Amino acid sequence: MSALAARSRGDGAEFEAWLDRAEQLQVFPETAHQLLAHTRDEGGANRDLEAIIGADPVLTGHLLRVANSPYYARAGGVSTLEQAIRVLGYVSARHLALSLALAQGYVRLGPRAAGVHRHARQVARIAELLDRRKGWRLGPVAHVAGLLHDIGQVILLAVEPEAWDRFRGRGPTTAEERAVFGVAHTDLGAAALARWRIAEDICLAAQYHHSPLPRQRRGFAPDAATRLLITISLADALEAPLAAGDADGVAHILERHEASAAAGLTPDAHPDLAAAVLALAEA
Ligand SMILES: [Fe+2]
Numbered sequence: 063m064s065a066l067a068a069r070s071r072g073d074g075a076e077f078e079a080w081l082d083r084a085e086q087l088q089v090f091p092e093t094a095h096q097l098l099a100h101t102r103d104e105g106g107a108n109r110d111l112e113a114i115i116g117a118d119p120v121l122t123g124h125l126l127r128v129a130n131s132p133y134y135a136r137a138g139g140v141s142t143l144e145q146a147i148r149v150l151g152y153v154s155a156r157h158l159a160l161s162l163a164l165a166q167g168y169v170r171l172g173p174r175a176a177g178v179h180r181h182a183r184q185v186a187r188i189a190e191l192l193d194r195r196k197g198w199r200l201g202p203v204a205h206v207a208g209l210l211h212d213i214g215q216v217i218l219l220a221v222e223p224e225a226w227d228r229f230r231g232r233g234p235t236t237a238e239e240r241a242v243f244g245v246a247h248t249d250l251g252a253a254a255l256a257r258w259r260i261a262e263d264i265c266l267a268a269q270y271h272h273s274p275l276p277r278q279r280r281g282f283a284p285d286a287a288t289r290l291l292i293t294i295s296l297a298d299a300l301e302a303p304l305a306a307g308d309a310d311g312v313a314h315i316l317e318r319h320e321a322s323a324a325a326g327l328t329p330d331a332h333p334d335l336a337a338a339v340l341a342l343a344e345a
């Protein structure tokens with residue numbers, strides 16, 4: 063167990079009511095529920111997985127994009143879902159498909175969740191960029207963790223939309239969430255992801271992306287869970303200035319944010335990275 067996992071807050075039993083409510087409200091698409099059922103039924107064949115994913119064109123497109131990414135570079139490219147599942151590996155493909163299907167929860171909530179969705183999408187893109195720059199080889203996990211890191215907000219705003227609207231125009235702080243909803247999106251999101259058997263490193267990134275980073279022992283490289291948390295924390299902090307087209311804000315985060323130092327980003331690397339982040343601005 064990693065140091066981060068040891069810090070994690072148990073099974074999240076207090077969040078069950080929220081998660082049950084989200085399920086009743088069908089916040090997440092049918093494909094996600096089918097994939098969850100498939101995960102529980104280990105006897106399921108490859109063909110079933112292909113049929114579930116193949117019925118969802120958006121999901122199929124996502125999976126093909128990942129299978130064709132440089133991380134899985136393969137001569138000739140991948141053009142069918144069957145090939146994509148083979149390239150990714152059966153278990154990884156199922157996990158990735160489930161994560162991406164859950165992320166579609168943002169879309170299903172319509173305009174109310176548009177800002178949260180835009181933020182998550184951009185955090186996923188920045189996380190991929192940071193991973194490439196660092197050569198940490200987190201691969202698709204960086205993207206998926208970016209998409210899912212604020213999934214707790216999706217549940218809060220789906221279950222209590224009127225309360226969520228009180229924060230119109232901005233996301234509440236975790237302290238405000240605890241005061242209004244009784245739970246913070248970080249803890250709720252981590253509990254949801256754990257219930258859905260999403261990889262532990264992704265759960266930990268959801269839980270701790272607003273917390274101080276664990277202290278790292280000098281001379282030791284961070285473990286995989288910590289690398290992912292550093293990546294998501296920094297991507298999360300960079301998204302607001304990126305969205306505002308604020309180049310000084312991006313530079314400031316790279317200079318001052320503890321995740322930037324924890325990632326080992328030295329000042330000479332900042333200008334080039336800042337330019338690459340700003341290039342991710344959505345048209
Ligand atoms: Fe967050």
Ligand SMILES: [Fe+2]
Pocket residue numbers: 181185211212298
């Ligand atoms: Fe966030």
